Amino acid sequence: MRHFFYLFSQFNCEALILFEQCFMYASKRLAVSLHDTVERRALLHFAKEEFAHTQAFRRYLRKESVLGFPQKSLLVHRQHRLKNIFTWILRQEPLAIMIPGAKSETYSLFYTKLFEKQFGKDGNTFTRLHTLHSEDEVHHVQFDYNFADSILAKRSFFGQLKFIFYTFLMMLFIQFIVISGFGHALKELRPHSSLWFRIKSMRRIFNWVLWSFNPYIQTRRSLKATYSQRKHFMYKFFLLGSL
Numbered sequence: 001m002r003h004f005f006y007l008f009s010q011f012n013c014e015a016l017i018l019f020e021q022c023f024m025y026a027s028k029r030l031a032v033s034l035h036d037t038v039e040r041r042a043l044l045h046f047a048k049e050e051f052a053h054t055q056a057f058r059r060y061l062r063k064e065s066v067l068g069f070p071q072k073s074l075l076v077h078r079q080h081r082l083k084n085i086f087t088w089i090l091r092q093e094p095l096a097i098m099i100p101g102a103k104s105e106t107y108s109l110f111y112t113k114l115f116e117k118q119f120g121k122d123g124n125t126f127t128r129l130h131t132l133h134s135e136d137e138v139h140h141v142q143f144d145y146n147f148a149d150s151i152l153a154k155r156s157f158f159g160q161l162k163f164i165f166y167t168f169l170m171m172l173f174i175q176f177i178v179i180s181g182f183g184h185a186l187k188e189l190r191p192h193s194s195l196w197f198r199i200k201s202m203r204r205i206f207n208w209v210l211w212s213f214n215p216y217i218q219t220r221r222s223l224k225a226t227y228s229q230r231k232h233f234m235y236k237f238f239l240l241g242s243l
Contacts, residue, residue, distance in 0.1 A: 093166035110215035
């Protein structure tokens, strides 16, 4: 059970590191193109905070010696081709990370509350790290939506369609990299298990997360409420992908 917790914590932290790195890369690319000084400063400050988060999660993984990170990695030092695709998408459309990223941040707020309830805010290093992380994330979620809306309001209709296309493409490849990383975690947990066993295990776990895990259910409800309240037509498309 202890090994399972370490695997979960490593998978969770590495996934967050990837998201934060995408935010950093996209924010810096966007900042170069902005003429509004206030928007540019806000975006660079946002990128600075995301960099601090990646460093905190890396320090946790090294300090806790989770599976010998970084030599043994589930996501950050694997999946190079998929990460190259991420980079290509963000070069085409830096805003493509904003909506998926807001979903990830919303999810992290809800499961942090679960950890705090289960272990207490100072119950273990993992929970303390997420409690501190959530203090920034609670502000980042609205920043993501508001910034995306602000930039898109200045674009042509085709520029907005470009954003929708690359955002859905980003969502698709995020699913690929999460499934692949989760497969590596299961292989670490049961190194002699068959591929078929890992596929069945992932299917059961993903079904449980989607339909029974309360933080994800809360995230889905929060996303639907947010998308319904936003006026831009693109949120009608994202309602379809809010699972």
